[in-house]
Amino acid sequence: MRLRSRILAVAAAAALVPALAGTALAEPGVPGVRAAPAGDTTSPAEKKRVDAVPTPKLGWYACYGHAECATVRLPLDYDAPKGATTEIAVLRVKARDAKKRIGSLFVNPGGPGGQGTAMAYQAGDFLGPDVLDRFDVVGFDPRGIGYSDNVACFKSAKDQALALVGLSVAFPIGAKQESAYVKSAKALGKGCSTTGKKLAGAMSTAEAARDMDVLRRAVGDKKLTYLGFSYGSALGQYYANMFPDRLRAVAVDGILNPVSWTGTKKTENEILDDRLRSADGAYKALKEILVRCGKAGKPACAFAEFGDPVKNFDVLAGRLKAKPADIDGRKVTYADLVGGMLGELYYPDGYFFIDAALTDLWKATSPASTAAQAAAARKALAARMAARRAKVEQQQDAAGKILAKGFPYDNGLDAFSGVVCTDGRHPKKAGNWPALTAASDKRAPYFGRAWGWASVQCAGDSWTVRDEDAYTGPFNRRTNTPVLIVGNYYDPATNYDDAVSSSKLLPGSRLLSSNSWGHTAYGSSACATDAVNGYLASGALPPAGTVCVGDIQPFEPEPELALDTRGPADAGAMATRPGAAGRPTELPPVATRVPSSTLLGTR
Numbered sequence: 001m002r003l004r005s006r007i008l009a010v011a012a013a014a015a016l017v018p019a020l021a022g023t024a025l026a027e028p029g030v031p032g033v034r035a036a037p038a039g040d041t042t043s044p045a046e047k048k049r050v051d052a053v054p055t056p057k058l059g060w061y062a063c064y065g066h067a068e069c070a071t072v073r074l075p076l077d078y079d080a081p082k083g084a085t086t087e088i089a090v091l092r093v094k095a096r097d098a099k100k101r102i103g104s105l106f107v108n109p110g111g112p113g114g115q116g117t118a119m120a121y122q123a124g125d126f127l128g129p130d131v132l133d134r135f136d137v138v139g140f141d142p143r144g145i146g147y148s149d150n151v152a153c154f155k156s157a158k159d160q161a162l163a164l165v166g167l168s169v170a171f172p173i174g175a176k177q178e179s180a181y182v183k184s185a186k187a188l189g190k191g192c193s194t195t196g197k198k199l200a201g202a203m204s205t206a207e208a209a210r211d212m213d214v215l216r217r218a219v220g221d222k223k224l225t226y227l228g229f230s231y232g233s234a235l236g237q238y239y240a241n242m243f244p245d246r247l248r249a250v251a252v253d254g255i256l257n258p259v260s261w262t263g264t265k266k267t268e269n270e271i272l273d274d275r276l277r278s279a280d281g282a283y284k285a286l287k288e289i290l291v292r293c294g295k296a297g298k299p300a301c302a303f304a305e306f307g308d309p310v311k312n313f314d315v316l317a318g319r320l321k322a323k324p325a326d327i328d329g330r331k332v333t334y335a336d337l338v339g340g341m342l343g344e345l346y347y348p349d350g351y352f353f354i355d356a357a358l359t360d361l362w363k364a365t366s367p368a369s370t371a372a373q374a375a376a377a378r379k380a381l382a383a384r385m386a387a388r389r390a391k392v393e394q395q396q397d398a399a400g401k402i403l404a405k406g407f408p409y410d411n412g413l414d415a416f417s418g419v420v421c422t423d424g425r426h427p428k429k430a431g432n433w434p435a436l437t438a439a440s441d442k443r444a445p446y447f448g449r450a451w452g453w454a455s456v457q458c459a460g461d462s463w464t465v466r467d468e469d470a471y472t473g474p475f476n477r478r479t480n481t482p483v484l485i486v487g488n489y490y491d492p493a494t495n496y497d498d499a500v501s502s503s504k505l506l507p508g509s510r511l512l513s514s515n516s517w518g519h520t521a522y523g524s525s526a527c528a529t530d531a532v533n534g535y536l537a538s539g540a541l542p543p544a545g546t547v548c549v550g551d552i553q554p555f556e557p558e559p560e561l562a563l564d565t566r567g568p569a570d571a572g573a574m575a576t577r578p579g580a581a582g583r584p585t586e587l588p589p590v591a592t593r594v595p596s597s598t599l600l601g602t603r
Helices: 010-019 044-051 116-121 129-134 157-163 175-193 205-218 231-242 258-262 272-276 278-296 302-306 309-322 334-345 350-365 371-398 412-423 430-443 447-458 496-505 526-538 571-576
Strands: 061-063 067-075 085-093 103-108 135-140 224-229 247-253 325-327 330-332 483-490 510-517
Touching: 044 205, 067 116, 067 205, 085 116, 085 205, 103 116, 103 205, 103 231, 116 135, 129 135, 129 526, 135 205, 157 175, 175 412, 175 430, 175 447, 205 224, 205 231, 205 412, 224 231, 224 526, 231 247, 231 258, 231 483, 247 526, 258 272, 258 496, 272 278, 272 430, 272 447, 278 302, 278 309, 278 334, 278 350, 278 430, 278 447, 278 483, 278 496, 302 309, 302 350, 309 334, 309 350, 325 350, 325 371, 330 334, 330 371, 334 350, 334 447, 350 371, 412 447, 430 447, 483 496, 483 526, 496 510, 510 526
Parallel strands: 103 135, 103 224, 224 247, 247 483, 483 510
Antiparallel strands: 061 067, 067 085, 085 135, 325 330
């Protein structure tokens, strides 16, 4: 994993110094947490569910060099604590300084489908030294996912491959692709509602929150300390509302508004992304990069050579819509272009690779290019695509997906769907998605379809399994300690507006903003990273209204400062996006909810 130069946001950092310097008041029995006025309490129903489960004894054993692993069986249905169970995998990396240890820090990387075990294993790569010294970092794979018992919506890898053949594009364009995509999505929904019903009907975020509360007891903590990214922000907010009196410190970054995530009676006919507006965030980020490219000009941004980058991106998109580019025998489509851009927007330095890809694609497809220029551009693109494919295959091999068993079942999409579809409300007919996503694309150009198609398998005419104990609110409970909510202006997956609205939902919470690039702010802004680390360790919040500055800004030179290991600049992206550098080969890849294309990728 690459380490990057850092910038301290001078004004914001100056304001943070006194706030993070020991101003917290300890709550009795809970180290490093300031006292707060009495808030709401855990409901009798939730108390009955989770407290009826005896505290598990975790049989820790050494694993993966520096970690400890355990598995535990928890109720499949918390209304029947002595009934069927499901196995949950847990991994921890112990605090480096036993004398300063506060307790355990639970982490979740998002997805849905991301593995907490993988994130905890990598704690040393992205968490701050004070956090690593004082906390056992604990991650668990939510039910149905990773090393926990897996959900499987098809009886075999063959059945899965045949059913999902229509999902082989980044997102569908045109009636033929849309029809095939809907057909496969409905097959997935029906498979999860029948073959995979047992687990798919018990994978709501509420169940993960209940599991986490039991595991909190199992590691010996009186209150929960938690750090969640992306979808992990939803898990943190669910826990805060379901167990509002059981928090020590909860920090969430890359925010999904839980009301938008679950939907309401009023919004039940809207597709998920029309509520979350991830597409709007992605378009905002891409457009700002293109605007800055035009202002920087050459040589800072090569794509500016051809004129206004904003207008020329639309021209290039139109070319690929009309005719895919032939790059070394492989077709690069409009959907590949959009998927590739979205993938790069996940990284703080993604603008650099966006510039390179757009420049080569322009030269390869422009009527004004000479034969030599077009050939050179196609060669550069082919090399980039080959490198990306090799990287993906290397990661798959490392995870045992190719070499271990030959043709194992990959349940990533099953796991993602098991959470998304059981958590919220979705339109009734999958056949309505072409019109719905077309409307989304008008609102959020390029990305409306890319994000909108991600939930089509949840349509009511295919996904019928339900979790009767899914939590749908309220999401405005008053917690016993403030929750820190972190939002990034240019996040392409979790719209900054959701951070603002979520902070208004949760009484006493504190919004920390950053003009960072990429997905999530932690690790891409030293100011935001320090604020989160300080809050987790001491309970002290950053001053209200704090706006941090991202360390990397498009087309601006990075200052030559000493490298710092508090967290890689793409720490948040590492946690939630496949193909990220630095993932340990012993653990499987972390899943994500980003629609992606491997053709234009460079990671």
